Amino acid sequence: MSTDAPADPSPQPSPEPLNPPAGQGESPLPTADAAYWEAAAASFDDEPDHGLRDPAVRAAWAARLRTWLPSGPAAVLDLGCGTGSLSLLAAEQGHHVTGIDRSPGMIARARTKLAGREAAFLVGEAAEPPVGERRFDVVLVRHVLWALPDPAAALRRWAGLLTPGGRLVLVEGRWGEAGPVGLPAAELTALVAPLAARTQVESLAHDPALWGKEVADERYVLLADLPRRHTEVVDVHLVLRRGDEVLLARRANTGYADGLFHAPSGHAEDGEDVREAMIREAAEEVGLRLAPEDLRVALVMQHCAPPPARPRIGWFFEAAYGAGGEPWNREPDKCAELAWFPLDALPDDMVAYCRAGLDGLRAGHPFLLHWHRPGDAIAYDPVGPDRAVVLDGPGPTG
Numbered sequence: 001m002s003t004d005a006p007a008d009p010s011p012q013p014s015p016e017p018l019n020p021p022a023g024q025g026e027s028p029l030p031t032a033d034a035a036y037w038e039a040a041a042a043s044f045d046d047e048p049d050h051g052l053r054d055p056a057v058r059a060a061w062a063a064r065l066r067t068w069l070p071s072g073p074a075a076v077l078d079l080g081c082g083t084g085s086l087s088l089l090a091a092e093q094g095h096h097v098t099g100i101d102r103s104p105g106m107i108a109r110a111r112t113k114l115a116g117r118e119a120a121f122l123v124g125e126a127a128e129p130p131v132g133e134r135r136f137d138v139v140l141v142r143h144v145l146w147a148l149p150d151p152a153a154a155l156r157r158w159a160g161l162l163t164p165g166g167r168l169v170l171v172e173g174r175w176g177e178a179g180p181v182g183l184p185a186a187e188l189t190a191l192v193a194p195l196a197a198r199t200q201v202e203s204l205a206h207d208p209a210l211w212g213k214e215v216a217d218e219r220y221v222l223l224a225d226l227p228r229r230h231t232e233v234v235d236v237h238l239v240l241r242r243g244d245e246v247l248l249a250r251r252a253n254t255g256y257a258d259g260l261f262h263a264p265s266g267h268a269e270d271g272e273d274v275r276e277a278m279i280r281e282a283a284e285e286v287g288l289r290l291a292p293e294d295l296r297v298a299l300v301m302q303h304c305a306p307p308p309a310r311p312r313i314g315w316f317f318e319a320a321y322g323a324g325g326e327p328w329n330r331e332p333d334k335c336a337e338l339a340w341f342p343l344d345a346l347p348d349d350m351v352a353y354c355r356a357g358l359d360g361l362r363a364g365h366p367f368l369l370h371w372h373r374p375g376d377a378i379a380y381d382p383v384g385p386d387r388a389v390v391l392d393g394p395g396p397t398g
Contacts, residue, residue, distance in 0.1 A: 034102050041105030045083050048212025052085045060209035062089045068169045068223060069095060074137035077161060079126040080144035084110025084119075090140070091117040098122070098136070100129045124255070127154045132256030133309035135163045142171035146183040152191050156270055159195045163310075165228035168192065171204070173219035185220045194270070196224035232302075233312045236278040237263040237354065238286070239298055239361065242321035245340040246358065248350070249285065249329075252336040256305075257378050261339070261350045263316070263358070264327075274315045285331055286338065288324030295319055299361045303353040303370040305378055311371070316357050348382055355380040356388040367391035 045051025052058040065086065069076065073094045078087045081099030083106050091097050097119040101107050107121045114121075124130040126144050139158045148154050158168060170192075174182035185201045192199055204210055204219040211219075240247040248261040266281035268274055275292055282288040298318040304311040329335050341347055343362050346355060353370040360368045369389040372378075376387070 037103040038105045041083065041103055041109060044106065045085070045109075049210060050082060050085060052089075054212055056209050057212050058089075060207060061086065062092070064204075064210070064221070065089050066093060068167075068221065069093065069138055069140075070167075075135075076138045076140055077129065077131065077136040079129060079139060079141045079158070081110055081121065082106050084113045084121065086140060086142060087119055087121075088114055088117070091119050095138075098131065098134075100124045100126060100131075102126070122255075128157065129161065130253075130255030131161065132254070133305040134161070135308055135310055136161055136166065137163055138167050138169060140169045143173070145170060145188070146172055146174075146181070151183065151188075153269075155191055155195060159226060160233055160267075162226050164226065164230060166226050168196070168222070168224040168226075170222045170224070171220075172222065173205075173217060175217050180217070182218070184218060185222065188222050192222060192224045195226065197227040198225045199223065232310065233267050234274060234277075235265055235267040235312050235314050236274055236281055237265040237314055237316045237357065238278060238282050238288075239263060239316055239318045239358065240286075240288075240321060240327060241318060241343075242340060244342050244344070246343050246346075247286070247321075247327055247338060247340055248347070249338050250336040251351075252334060254334050257351045259336075259349070260379055261341075261347055262354045265314075265354075267312075275317070278315070278317045282319075282324065283330075285335070286327040287330045288319075288327055290319060290324040294323040297366075299357055299366055299368065301353065301357050301360070301368040301370055303357075304372055305353070306372040306376045307374050309372075314353070314357065316361060318361075348380055350380045351378060352376070352380040352387070356386075360388060360390070365390050365392055 048054055048057050052061055069090060073096060076090050076095045076097045078097055078099040081087050081101050084099055087097045087099045087110060091114055099110050099121040102125055104123050107123050110121045122130055127148050139161060145151050145154060170188065172183045172188055174180050174184050189199055189201060200223045202221050204221060205215055205217065208214045249264050250261050251258050264282060264285045268277035275295055278295060279290050282290050295317045297315060299316040301314045302311060303314055327338060329338050343358065346358060356370045357368065368391060370387050372387060
């Protein structure tokens with residue numbers, strides 16, 4: 001979804017704090033309403049800074065984008081891409097673009113606009129882009145972050161999609177006079193600071209060519225460069241034991257390993273230790289109210305999906321059936337089913353590293369590596385190469 005503010009914000013206060021004022025005499029934009037943006041797709045490009053049909057406006061955005069993006073070809077993720085106007089400028093400058101928007105109508109127009117170019121467009125939420133394990137050199141977001149219910153969480157998610165040294169390009173602002181809404185530059189800078197090695201704020205309010213008119217409110221871009229040092233996501237996996245059986249979840253609609261079984265899992269958020277993360281994820285995914293004493297670390301694994309994915313550290317926690325209640329599918333939009341399987345007869349249609357982790361756990365190995373090679377499948381392959389490496393001594397993982 002693009003949540004671009006209108007070009008002519010009204011000075012009257014908005015009754016909905018998450019929405020910017022619309023044009024004089026109009027009601028506020030329903031930014032959380034997918035149906036609104038779907039209906040708006042046909043006329044979205046009529047705004048000068050949306051469609052960039054005016055050569056002067058188009059040239060102004062192209063010039064700015066050229067200074068914000070790398071000089072060489074880069075992988076650019078355009079979130080809330082709308083009809084793809086900025087995506088087109090990035091593609092014309094030689095970049096490989098992936099655009100995400102919640103509106104199928106917007107995405108259809110973006111695909112038409114960039115037909116034949118190095119670009120791909122997907123329907124999805126900006127806060128949780130459906131890009132799986134892919135990593136990008138730049139995450140480009142214009143007038144979207146201010147409308148999300150948890151900007152800090154979205155920023156952490158987006159930073160996790162960047163390669164080391166990658167860049168966030170965040171075009172934001174604060175609109176209106178009597179009841180201004182949006183995200184001031186100082187507030188966004190504070191949100192980004194824990195994630196970035198360097199930040200730079202560039203005012204856009206005094207360049208009428210960008211907006212097709214003079215504007216008086218706060219409009220800016222924040223450029224945030226991530227550290228170049230090596231970092232890894234820490235994820236947690238629940239091995240719920242019912243006698244000799246374990247609980248697995250079939251992934252769906254996530255953009256990564258959909259259709260395959262996997263242990264209930266997620267990644268640690270900033271400020272969480274791994275046990276806290278496991279307790280939270282168990283509650284969110286399978287409705288269990290686990291206590292710290294219910295969990296036992298069974299295995300630690302460094303794993304990496306097929307390139308260009310980045311490596312992760314996985315903690316596998318065991319818990320006994322009955323602890324925290326009865327498991328149930330709390331995320332049917334992301335999980336097609338829950339099922340119990342004997343630990344010594346796991347299904348073949350599993351995520352490969354999770355299968356290797358459970359096999360290693362059954363064999364009594366507390367430390368493993370599982371590193372995919374180019375051309376490997378994400379799914380477990382019974383006759384494929386065994387990528388698991390035991391780190392606690394010799395011995396098979398199966």
